[in-house]
Amino acid sequence: MQILVIGTGYVGLVVGACLAETGNDVVCADIDAQKIADLQNNILPIYEPGLEELVRRNQEQGRLRFSTDSATAAATAEVVFLAVGTPPGEDGSADLRHVLAAAETVGKNLRRETVVITKSTVPVGTAKKVSDCLARHARVPFHVCSNPEFLKEGAAVEDFMRPDRVVLGVETDFARSVLAELYAPFVRTGKPILFMDIASAELTKYAANAMLATRISFMNELALLCERVGADVDNVRRGVGSDARIGSSFLFPGPGYGGSCFPKDVKALLATAGDNDVPLRVVAAVHQANERQKHVMYDRLVAALDGDVKGTRVAVWGLAFKPQTDDMRESPALTLIEALLAAGADVVAHDPVAMTHAQKVLGDRITYAATSYDAVEGADALAVVTDWNEYRHPDFERVRGALARPIVVDGRNLYQPRKMEALGFEYHSIGRPLGGRPAAQTVA
Ligand SMILES: NC(=O)c1ccc[n+]([C@@H]2O[C@H](COP(=O)([O-])OP(=O)(O)OC[C@H]3O[C@@H](n4cnc5c(N)ncnc54)[C@H](O)[C@@H]3O)[C@@H](O)[C@H]2O)c1
Numbered sequence: 001m002q003i004l005v006i007g008t009g010y011v012g013l014v015v016g017a018c019l020a021e022t023g024n025d026v027v028c029a030d031i032d033a034q035k036i037a038d039l040q041n042n043i044l045p046i047y048e049p050g051l052e053e054l055v056r057r058n059q060e061q062g063r064l065r066f067s068t069d070s071a072t073a074a075a076t077a078e079v080v081f082l083a084v085g086t087p088p089g090e091d092g093s094a095d096l097r098h099v100l101a102a103a104e105t106v107g108k109n110l111r112r113e114t115v116v117i118t119k120s121t122v123p124v125g126t127a128k129k130v131s132d133c134l135a136r137h138a139r140v141p142f143h144v145c146s147n148p149e150f151l152k153e154g155a156a157v158e159d160f161m162r163p164d165r166v167v168l169g170v171e172t173d174f175a176r177s178v179l180a181e182l183y184a185p186f187v188r189t190g191k192p193i194l195f196m197d198i199a200s201a202e203l204t205k206y207a208a209n210a211m212l213a214t215r216i217s218f219m220n221e222l223a224l225l226c227e228r229v230g231a232d233v234d235n236v237r238r239g240v241g242s243d244a245r246i247g248s249s250f251l252f253p254g255p256g257y258g259g260s261c262f263p264k265d266v267k268a269l270l271a272t273a274g275d276n277d278v279p280l281r282v283v284a285a286v287h288q289a290n291e292r293q294k295h296v297m298y299d300r301l302v303a304a305l306d307g308d309v310k311g312t313r314v315a316v317w318g319l320a321f322k323p324q325t326d327d328m329r330e331s332p333a334l335t336l337i338e339a340l341l342a343a344g345a346d347v348v349a350h351d352p353v354a355m356t357h358a359q360k361v362l363g364d365r366i367t368y369a370a371t372s373y374d375a376v377e378g379a380d381a382l383a384v385v386t387d388w389n390e391y392r393h394p395d396f397e398r399v400r401g402a403l404a405r406p407i408v409v410d411g412r413n414l415y416q417p418r419k420m421e422a423l424g425f426e427y428h429s430i431g432r433p434l435g436g437r438p439a440a441q442t443v444a
């Protein structure tokens with residue numbers, strides 16, 4: 001099939017590359033000329049495992065092209081994906097400016113019957129707005145559909161190639177048969193394609209993210225309670241997660257959820273709820289709990305450093321919002337680092353892949369260490385923010401020897417409290433009191 005993907009970011013690039021991999025003829029378009037020029041030379045704007053090989057192979061074999069000219073590609077496309085950003089507006093609602101700008105370009109240039117898909121995460125009612133926009137300009141039939149994307153960064157290619165399900169909001173048989181054919185290679189193991197009405201498809205995306213964020217906020221709050229009552233959140237997590245009705249994923253407490261999706265989508269869902277006078281009290285609490293959780297590591301560091309971090313040097317392991325990505329959007333590391341800098345601490349950070357992106361946000365206000373061991377040299381405390389594999393089994397003797405004070409605040413519960421204590425560390429984690437002592441933290 002002839003496919004146009006508009007917006008070549010995390011989602012658009014993965015969608016385009018994976019659809020080319022299954023034999024389609026794909027154009028990935030973007031308004032960012034530098035990004036397109038780089039991609040034409042197989043230079044990727046993001047780190048995503050497996051994506052570079054996919055882009056290179058499909059580009060070399062002529063199935064994948066990159067262009068700034070979505071207008072020309074729209075004229076020949078049978079399927080158009082709108083995969084541009086939907087950042088939060090001032091009130092938290094999704095800003096549809098980019099989606100509607102892309103829709104206008106498509107509408108003005110369609111020359112054949114085309115299926116136009118909102119791939120971006122968009123509030124209920126957006127397909128109607130896209131349809132109205134197309135109708136104002138198009139002179140050929142078109143079919144607007146909603147096809148929310150559920151990939152996770154760091155596992156994006158794998159998630160797109162082997163989805164748990166494909167959600168398709170369609171209203172015409174034409175669109176249904178085109179999309180069933182397009183997605184058939186990705187559901188060969190029997191995973192479902194869920195056809196539904198468009199409003200339900202649009203809402204499903206927000207419901208899924210809000211549900212996952214709820215699990216995380218629930219466990220983060222429970223972790224604080226564990227500390228007060230002398231329970232271990234790891235045991236509680238395993239205990240509840242092994243109930244098949246609950247399941248074990250997305251129950252890991254941490255420094256608060258981040259990334260470009262959960263924080264934004266929870267707020268956008270609340271905005272939709274507000275617009276429709278349906279209070280989503282649970283979802284509102286999920287957001288509030290997360291805002292608070294993002295300060296837990298800072299509070300813990302302050303307490304461990306005798307109540308004041310001014311003049312101290314803090315090593316931070318992990319800058320990206322999760323492992324296997326260089327995405328810094330809404331990373332809990334940023335909240336921690338900003339708080340430390342505001343309180344007069346020096347920060348020396350390490351991340352296996354995100355330091356270039358981090359530098360664009362934090363500039364030279366912090367020091368970037370070439371290795372994780374360089375970061376801890378002479379530091380008064382180590383804060384572990386991202387659960388990269390390489391931080392899971394460090395040479396603890398070397399870390400302790402390098403630190404000026406052997407304080408470790410572990411926001412991801414990577415290490416065993418008793419082992420850390422035996423190694424001579426003052427160790428704080430999330431929801432796991434040490435030897436019966438309450439963790440050094442304050443609960444607001
Ligand atoms: N990042 C994820 O993991 C993820 C997963 C599922 C869904 N989503 C959703 O997908 C959408 C895209 O997210 P992303 O992370 O890929 O964003 P992104 O910011 O990485 O990429 C968006 C791209 O769209 C381009 N763009 C903006 N306006 C354009 C226009 N008129 N024409 C052509 N290109 C244009 C931008 O230059 C940018 O390169 C969002 O709605 C997001 O919520 C993201």
Ligand SMILES: O=c1ccn([C@@H]2O[C@H](COP(=O)(O)OP(=O)(O)O[C@H]3O[C@H](CO)[C@@H](O)[C@H](O)[C@H]3O)[C@@H](O)[C@H]2O)c(=O)[nH]1
Nearest residue numbers: 149150151152153216250251252254257258259261321322
């Ligand atoms: O048990 C857990 C699981 C995750 N997280 C945090 O939650 C955030 C989001 O993680 P994850 O969901 O793995 O990454 P994303 O790439 O943001 O993916 C989410 O957001 C995407 C964009 O909408 C969706 O497509 C995905 O299905 C959804 O998982 C990160 O800060 C994680 O550290 C936890 O704190 N505990």
